[in-house]
Amino acid sequence: MERQRRIPEATVARLPVYLRTLLDVQTDGVTTISSERLAELAGVNAAKVRKDLSYLGSFGTRGVGYDVDHLLVQMSRELGLTRDWPVAIVGVGNLGAALANYGGFGDRGFPVAALIDADPTKVGTTLGGHTIRHLDDLPAVVNELGIAIGIIATPAAGAQEVADRLVAAGVTSILNFAPAVVTVPEQATLRKVDLALELQVLSFYGQRDSIGSSLREELGVSAESTNSGA
Amino acid sequence: MERQRRIPEATVARLPVYLRTLLDVQTDGVTTISSERLAELAGVNAAKVRKDLSYLGSFGTRGVGYDVDHLLVQMSRELGLTRDWPVAIVGVGNLGAALANYGGFGDRGFPVAALIDADPTKVGTTLGGHTIRHLDDLPAVVNELGIAIGIIATPAAGAQEVADRLVAAGVTSILNFAPAVVTVPEQATLRKVDLALELQVLSFYGQRDSIGSSLREELGVSAESTNSGA
DNA sequence: CCGACCTTGTTCTCTTGTTCACAAAGTGCC
DNA sequence: GGCACTTTGTGAACAAGAGAACAAGGTCGG
Structure with a gap:
């Protein structure tokens, strides 16, 4: 009996919400939670919660609910949050700088490990403890620092080229903030944030x-x- | 024969992409575009483009394609972009400040009209040409400035309360950046950006x-x- | 004016996602 | 130990969305 390991995309996008919710209730000392309660806190339907969690193979206890700690472990593992994913921010303009200074990433397993820009006047300057490197150095930077995720925060015009360069340098996870349509080869994963x-x-x-x-x-x-x- | 005016949510979310693409090609002097070409530029399937556009009631010409200008007019009208939508940013921390300084909103019909914070030491200070007002003044600010959209850029803990206050003040369109589950009454529309x-x-x-x-x-x-x- | 060609609009089918409803499984009181 | 109660896990119905395919409608060269 083979494990059914195909997690639907819609479910994947909800797991982080459950994760955050569970961390919240864990802080409050809650050790067990029902699908009903979790659904309420996560703003979704209870049946959906149960089905989503069932994909993790994570077993709740009928009549009781889910063990919060156990669920957190399972979920973190499934989401790949047991390791750090060093991030490179490409494009240190308004948005890129804000993201670099944000700091909310590091403690959550996504340390900003590098800042990249194509503007020679910016390269070499420091921001949030990082020296800005040139876009041409991308392959080296990726290699040195083990960059796993690239964040595109350039103007629209440069976005596709940056994506191409990231992929070429071996970064297959990309988050695009630029207001432009960007495509990547099938091996890569692209998500976008479009204000x-x-x-x-x-x-x-x-x-x-x-x-x-x-x-x-x-x-x-x-x-x-x-x-x-x- | 009643007009079929129910545009699917998935289509609504793609219209801005088409809009942007059309503006691009318009700048290049293109006056007519086929669904095939538009699909390619927008990164979607051609049949999907045709179906989406058909919801606008906007007619292309068989054998030729769509008139770019006409399509832009239709689409802008449908998206409500023929008027400005003044935005209030609530929470002037790292992210809120970055958004306030971003400036990319105003020229696109979403002028930042007010900055709001709950921190008394911030209230009264100026940022990007706006004096920060106190959260308690929200109803007055909304009224005075005709705020149509509220952007929540507070820490997670305050997000729901801010949402409630926005809705109470008459703001029914909310964009939430806070990493928290926020719910609004049915009359309101909430979208989230979750880094x-x-x-x-x-x-x-x-x-x-x-x-x-x-x-x-x-x-x-x-x-x-x-x-x-x- | 006709025919070859092109592109739209739409129908149909398939896939994905959501929700309901209920049997199975466990708890805890008595 | 048994029974009432709770909550999970999942099968099945339902809804939404994606994509293929094709007929209808229009252009344009000759």
């Missing part, structure tokens, strides 16, 4: 609501409406 | 790849692997 997109989506639903409410004002009808996201 | 989550998802797939490649090394097999996101 403008998020705002425009909000605009879309906001407009709906506005139309709705002005209509409602006119008609004197009570509200009812859209929800999405989180 | 830690993205990195952990990359970690998950990265680990797979690593396992895969060490396995491949051992076995001398050629590569094949996971891709997700963008």
Whole structure:
């Protein structure tokens, strides 16, 4: 009987939410948690929680719930959080600098290990304890520091080239902040954070609501409406 | 024959990508574009592009393609980008300050109109041309400045309260950067940007790849692997 | 004016994801 | 030890989304 190790993408994206929730309740001294409670705290459906957790092969106890510590161990292991993943930030402009200074990464297993930029006037300067290296040095930097994840924080125009260079240097996990469509070969994993997109989506639903409410004002009808996201 | 005005959520999230792509090609002087080409530039499937665009009721011309200008007008209208959406950033820490200074919002119809914080030592100070106001002033600020969108950039602990206050003040579009689960009433729209989550998802797939490649090394097999996101 | 060619719009099928509902399994009181 | 109660794990129904395929509609050269 072979282990069914194919975790759906949607589930993978929820595991970090469960993880964070579990860390919270663990801090509060909770040792056991039901799918119902976890669902409530994580903002999802209880059945979904159970199904998601079942992919981990992690067993809860019927009539009781899940052991928080055990679940955390399983989940951390599955997510690969038992080791550090050194991150390189490419593009030290406004956003890149903010990310470099953020600091919220290191304690969570994603230490910022390198800052990269293509601007010669920036190269050599220091930020948050790191000397900015030139984009051309990327392969060396990746090698020296064991970079596992690349964060693209360049303007849109440079994003694809940076992605290509990252992949060429052996970095197969990339997080793109640039407002541009970037593609990577199948071996690599790319995720994106797109501020403008998020705002425009909000605009879309906001407009709906506005139309709705002005209509409602006119008609004197009570509200009812859209929800999405989180 | 009633207009079929229900645009799927997945489509809504792609419209901004098409929009950006179309603006790019428009700059290059392109006046007509086929679904095939648009799909290539936007990194999606051509059939998906056609289906998405058909929701706009926007007609292309068979044998020719879509008129870029016309498509842009339709799309901007549908996304509600014909007006400005003043944004309030709540939480002027590292991230909040970076967002305030970013500036990439204003020119795209999302002017940062207010900065809010709960820390009395920050209130009254100026950043990027805005005086930081106290969280308690939120209702007044929203009213005065016509705030349409709230960005939560506080620590996790304060996020839910800020969301509640935003909604209470009449802001129904919220973008949450705090690493916390936040819920809003149905009338409101919430979207989230979760750095830690993205990195952990990359970690998950990265680990797979690593396992895969060490396995491949051992076995001398050629590569094949996971891709997700963008 | 016709025919070859192109590209859209849409239907159909398949896959992925969500939710319900319930049997199986364990706890703890009496 | 047995029984009432709780909660998991999962099968099955349902919903949403992706992609292939193709007919309908339009262009353009001759």
